[in-house]
Amino acid sequence: MTNAGENLKEGSIQNPGTTVISSIVLLxxxxxxxxxxxxxxxxxxxxxxxxxxxxxxxxxxxxxxSLFRMLTTLLLPDAGTAAVGGFDIVxxxxxxxxxxxxxxxxxxxxxxxTVEENLRFFATIFNTTIEKNYEQIEEIYVQIEPFKNRRAGxxxxxxxxxxxxxxxxxxxxxxxxLDEPTTGVDPVSRKEFWDMLKRLKAQEITIMVxxxxxxxxxxxxxxxxxxxxxxxxxxxxxxIVNSYPEKLYAIKSSNMYLLLQSLKKYExxxxxxxxxxxxxxTFRNDISDKNDLEYFLQKQGVExxxxxxxxxxxxDSFIKLLKN
Amino acid sequence: MEYSVIKAEKLTKKFGGFIAADSLSFEVExxxxxxxxxxNGAGKxxxxxxxxxxxxxxxxxxxxxxxxxxxxxEQIKKNISYMSQKFSLxxxxxxxxxxRFFGGIYGLTDKQLKDKSDQLIxxxxxxxEVKKLVADLPLGWEQKLSFSVAxxxxxxxxxLDEPTGGVDPVTRRQFWELIYAAANDGMTIFVTTHYMDEAExxxxxxxxxxxxxxxxDTPENLKKKFGATSMDQVFYQLARGxxxxxx
Numbered sequence: 179m180t181n182a183g184e185n186l187k188e189g190s191i192q193n194p195g196t197t198v199i200s201s202i203v204l205l206x207x208x209x210x211x212x213x214x215x216x217x218x219x220x221x222x223x224x225x226x227x228x229x230x231x232x233x234x235x236x237x238x239x240x241x242x243x244s245l246f247r248m249l250t251t252l253l254l255p256d257a258g259t260a261a262v263g264g265f266d267i268v269x270x271x272x273x274x275x276x277x278x279x280x281x282x283x284x285x286x287x288x289x290x291x292t293v294e295e296n297l298r299f300f301a302t303i304f305n306t307t308i309e310k311n312y313e314q315i316e317e318i319y320v321q322i323e324p325f326k327n328r329r330a331g332x333x334x335x336x337x338x339x340x341x342x343x344x345x346x347x348x349x350x351x352x353x354x355x356l357d358e359p360t361t362g363v364d365p366v367s368r369k370e371f372w373d374m375l376k377r378l379k380a381q382e383i384t385i386m387v388x389x390x391x392x393x394x395x396x397x398x399x400x401x402x403x404x405x406x407x408x409x410x411x412x413x414x415x416x417x418i419v420n421s422y423p424e425k426l427y428a429i430k431s432s433n434m435y436l437l438l439q440s441l442k443k444y445e446x447x448x449x450x451x452x453x454x455x456x457x458x459x460t461f462r463n464d465i466s467d468k469n470d471l472e473y474f475l476q477k478q479g480v481e482x483x484x485x486x487x488x489x490x491x492x493x494d495s496f497i498k499l500l501k502n
Numbered sequence: 503m504e505y506s507v508i509k510a511e512k513l514t515k516k517f518g519g520f521i522a523a524d525s526l527s528f529e530v531e532x533x534x535x536x537x538x539x540x541x542n543g544a545g546k547x548x549x550x551x552x553x554x555x556x557x558x559x560x561x562x563x564x565x566x567x568x569x570x571x572x573x574x575x576e577q578i579k580k581n582i583s584y585m586s587q588k589f590s591l592x593x594x595x596x597x598x599x600x601x602r603f604f605g606g607i608y609g610l611t612d613k614q615l616k617d618k619s620d621q622l623i624x625x626x627x628x629x630x631e632v633k634k635l636v637a638d639l640p641l642g643w644e645q646k647l648s649f650s651v652a653x654x655x656x657x658x659x660x661x662l663d664e665p666t667g668g669v670d671p672v673t674r675r676q677f678w679e680l681i682y683a684a685a686n687d688g689m690t691i692f693v694t695t696h697y698m699d700e701a702e703x704x705x706x707x708x709x710x711x712x713x714x715x716x717x718x719d720t721p722e723n724l725k726k727k728f729g730a731t732s733m734d735q736v737f738y739q740l741a742r743g744x745x746x747x748x749x
Contacts, residue, residue, distance in 0.1 A: 186714060237670035239641050254605045335542050362587075362667060363680045364541040364696055366741045375571060391697075393734075405670065434703070435682045451675045454702040454732070493671050493699075 200248065201384040202226040206258030209244045209407075214285055216440030218244040219409035221258060226400070227385060231379045234388040234397035235492070238281050241407040242388040244282060246357045249386070250280045263352055276304070279346035283357040283388075285338050289331030293322055293341055297348060314381075315344045318374055338369045343374065354378065356387040360394065372397050392493035403496050410499040419490045422498065426450065428456035428488035431480045440478040444471060451497065458488055505660055507532045507690045508553060512562035513571075515548050522548040525562065525714035532658070535681065535691040537701045540710030541741040546694055549710070550661055553692070555579050567658045579674040591648055593637035597628055600636055601651060608655035622650045642673030649680055653689065660684070662693040666700065678703055681702040698734040709737060712746045 202225065209219040219241045226232040234242050247253035249262055251271035257264065265273045287296045294308075297319075301308050323342050326332065339359060347410060353423060355362075356375075358369045372394065375385060387398070396402045396415045403418070405412040411418055431437040434457065441450035441459050450459040460470075468485065475483055488494075503693060504747040508530035515523040523545045530536045540546045551557040553566050555575030564571040567581035591600045596654060601622065605615040623629055626646055645665065653660055662681070666674045678700065684692050693704065699708050717724055717740055721733055728736045 237641070237673070238668035240670075362542075362664070362696070364741065365698060365737050366541055366744070369738065390670075392671060435686055438682070440677070451672075452678060452703060454699040497671050497675075500670060 199228040201223040201228040201230070202232075202260070202262050202386060204249075204258070204260040207248060207255050207260050208257040209241075209248060210252065210256045213230045216478075217407050219248070222409055223258075224402060224409060224412050226384060227393075228377065228384055229382045230399045231375060231385045231387070231397075233388065233395050233401040234404055235390075235392060235395050235401050235496070236404035237390050238387070240404045242404060243357055244407075245404075246280070246282075246355050246386075246388065250278060250355055251275060259373050276349070279351035279354045281342050281346045281354075281356045281359060283359075283361065285342060287338070287342055287345060289332045290329055290434070292327050292329055294326040294335070297344055298340060300345040306349055308348065311348055311350055312410070314350050315347050317377060318347075319344050335363065336370075338380075339363065339367075339371065340374075349442070351383065353384045353386070356385065356390050358390065360389055360391060368394070391493070392496055395492040401492070403492075403499060404499060411495070415492055418492060418495045422490040422495055424460040426488045426490050426494060427458060427459050427461070428453070428486055430456045430482075430484040431475075432482040434478060436478065437475065437480050437483075440480050442476050443478070444474055449497065449501065453488075453494070458494060505532055506530060506706060507568075508536075508564070508566050508692070510553070510562070513549070513552060513559050513564045514561045515545075515552060515557065516560040517524040521713050523552065523559075526715055528644070528708055528715060528718055530690060530692060532690055533685055533688045534695065534706065535685050535704045537692045537704030537707035537712070539701060539737060540694075541566075541744050541746075543746050544710040544741070544744065545746075546710055547663070550584075550663065550692075554584055554661060567672070570738040581658045583652040583655070583660040585648055585660065585662050585665055587667045591636045591644060591651065594635060596633050596635055597623075597639070597647065598632045600647070601654065603649045605654050605665060610655060618654055618700055619695060626650060635692045642669055642676070645669060645673070646680060649673040649677065653684060657689070659690040662691065664694055664696060666695065666697065674700075698732065698737060701733040701737075707733070709740050711740055716740050725735055 203220050204224050206221045206223055206332065207219060208221050222245065236242055244253065248255050249267060250261060251274050253265050254268065262274050263277050263430050267274060291299065297308055318340050322337050325337065330338065333341065341369040360371055375387065379385060398415060400412065400414055401418065402412045429437065438450065438452060438457055441447055441457055448460040448462055450457055472483055505659055508527040511527050513523060513526040514521065525551060538546055552559050553564060555571055555578035559571060566578045569577040570580065592603065595603065598619065599705060601619045602615060605618060616633060623632055631639065649665065666677055669677065681691055704721065706718065706720050707724060708715050710716065724736050725731065728739050730736045
């Protein structure tokens, strides 16, 4: 293994003709576990620009946490290299730990310390004080400050999440790693959390965030879709959607179960699946002959058919990529 | 013929001075997929626990599968099933051992158990995996197996508490196909989820805010009523002002 720090110095990997600076760079990064040689992260190469909000989108078991743990220097890679802020994740682990903030998926603050004690503890570890960097966390901290004497273990899920974010920010990191911060969180709290991230981004912090929720992908500058340790696609959310290869249709009926079953039987169907109140489907011959499909569905007993072209979402793209 | 398998009338649960579930009234029809939504802390789990016969209400009435939640909780338990997000099959038992174990607990005879396990394994396409430990199954398969095991005794009602958290979009849909098929066979599905697109798969949806049912209707009617284009917007409008939301 070579030291990535040598050749991946901040700014050394650039698109020709631009001044985009990479904040996180991975080259063939790989993690293999156990005797069975289970490949959790499979030779991932990608780069994240400075100040970018980068989303790692994929289901449980895709390799998101292993990737985060390597980049935060908590786990050694088995092959490949990576650099964070120009520092090699193996050789320069001490520098990296000083410059990053990490919010693990599992709540890992001290449950028996109060809100304020936790925050003070993390500030002290990084040789700073709450007062010195208060500005950095102010907007988030004011929401939990009324409970500053409450033990962390007694906080609600949403408040724990905010405290964890404050603790990850108190030393003014330049790169922030957030591992599934919104998992199991209701849609209202999820929206609030993403609003907070947008404001942090305005402070030019590079943020790498993972999520199993496809709809959150559109809130990122760039996303990587990950499954089985491999990156299926890296692009802007719009870029991913634009590269969808077929014309997508939304179809609705008063009996959705029958509609879904019937679409699967139609001979020129490529994909068909439930999507909210509609079924989404793609067809082999661009179904210029829409009547043929309607006739087929009616013959199957499907009633009240409504059909229209659909806008492709990240979730449609992910489904397409998973099935290939 | 459709009839109500769940009837709740002013169902209430208090913990000291805190009203976790506040006068809930609703009915769920047989074979219906009923979405039970709410912000974290809105009182969903408390309500489900009462309906499953695990928690005695403070006041109000409810029957589940025709049985009274105060006096007939044992009969209720025989007629329902409950699967939580982290519903755990025994990871150190094989696929077949898990099926036998849960089938046995639910009182299936040897003959029923054999027929049912053959059918279930064929349906899930697990023929080559029967001797594998559940721990070695991909997560999506584990969840599909969990559901199939949870309904092995053909309960009248199955309660699903966030059954698809963290699952990839393809597996999530395969899981819903199992749910659709079960409902099509007359099983009643009572499901909570944070995925608003899944809310659209339900026939009707209730949304809890601060212990009360703030809205209950078909997804289509709810969207009309709130002038929204998606369930996400409906949910946001209702839950945004919650006092007890988790924030």
